[in-house]
Amino acid sequence: MITEIFSSIMGEGKYIGRRYIFIRFPKCNLNCIYCDERKNYKNRVEVEPGSGVFEEREIRDVKDIVKEVERLKTDDLFAISFTGGEPLLFDKLDELNKLLKKKGFRTHLESNGTLPERLVFTDIGSIDIKLKGHIPNYKEVYNKELESIKILYENGVDVYAKVVILSSNTVEEIEKVAKDLSEIGSILLCLQPVTPTKDIKGVSKKVIFKMMEKAGKYVDVMTTIQMHKYMKIL
Ligand SMILES: C[S@@+](CC[C@H](N)C(=O)[O-])C[C@H]1O[C@@H](n2cnc3c(N)ncnc32)[C@H](O)[C@@H]1O
Ligand SMILES: Nc1nc2[nH]cc(C(=O)O)c2c(=O)[nH]1
Numbered sequence: 001m002i003t004e005i006f007s008s009i010m011g012e013g014k015y016i017g018r019r020y021i022f023i024r025f026p027k028c029n030l031n032c033i034y035c036d037e038r039k040n041y042k043n044r045v046e047v048e049p050g051s052g053v054f055e056e057r058e059i060r061d062v063k064d065i066v067k068e069v070e071r072l073k074t075d076d077l078f079a080i081s082f083t084g085g086e087p088l089l090f091d092k093l094d095e096l097n098k099l100l101k102k103k104g105f106r107t108h109l110e111s112n113g114t115l116p117e118r119l120v121f122t123d124i125g126s127i128d129i130k131l132k133g134h135i136p137n138y139k140e141v142y143n144k145e146l147e148s149i150k151i152l153y154e155n156g157v158d159v160y161a162k163v164v165i166l167s168s169n170t171v172e173e174i175e176k177v178a179k180d181l182s183e184i185g186s187i188l189l190c191l192q193p194v195t196p197t198k199d200i201k202g203v204s205k206k207v208i209f210k211m212m213e214k215a216g217k218y219v220d221v222m223t224t225i226q227m228h229k230y231m232k233i234l
């Protein structure tokens, strides 16, 4: 049913620094070169909010997920993130979203945007645009990602775009993304320099500044690095 549920501090995007409960779903339809979430835990749930200590629990249906969310709730909680893997592959996401919203939780979809036909209307939506070097078929999915942003935007979701930047990505690529986003509406663009791994090197600050300046001609733009990695939290 799920990979894990845990309470942490949002480390990416528009609401970086806010307290979230993350519900991570297992499957994904892409295989991004930089993906840092290739986990195959099954139904592991954090014992205490923010403890990073887990135990395996019986998660049979959406109600069980909601029970764990309510148990992990803290007074600083800002939103519930549906992430993964690709959360839109979870067939009961709409039911889960509706139940959490009915109970007064703010919900946040963290998606690769390649499945516009499966979109769920959360309060917040983050669509991760994949560029050259991220996946082989980045051109094929680009219009679906833009379509997902447009559908969420037109349905009143607080939607923003996020793009992981590899050292191979160019200012021109970002300028095109920014221009295309501006044609949808006022969409915040979050540039997220890749967190270096042993095989992937970091991005130059100079390029990030140039990318922001070019994108800033078309949309609101910010740069977020994965804060949770630097804080060494989940
Ligand atoms: C693991 S994915 C899960 C949700 C969805 N599949 C997606 O791609 O947005 C969540 C986010 O992690 C970020 N991410 C994954 N690996 C990363 C890395 N090595 N450096 C920076 N961001 C990374 C991407 O921005 C992605 O949007
Ligand atoms: N702290 C923290 N913030 C996050 N924002 C997006 C995440 C994800 O894996 O989707 C994530 C994550 O894994 N941890």
Ligand code: SF4
Pocket (backbone or CB within 6 Å): 028, 029, 030, 031, 032, 034, 035, 036, 037, 084, 085, 086, 112
């Ligand atoms: S779409 Fe998201 S979960 Fe899937 S491989 Fe890419 S970054 Fe990882």
Ligand SMILES: [Mg+2]
Pocket (backbone or CB within 6 Å): 036, 037
């Ligand atoms: Mg993560």
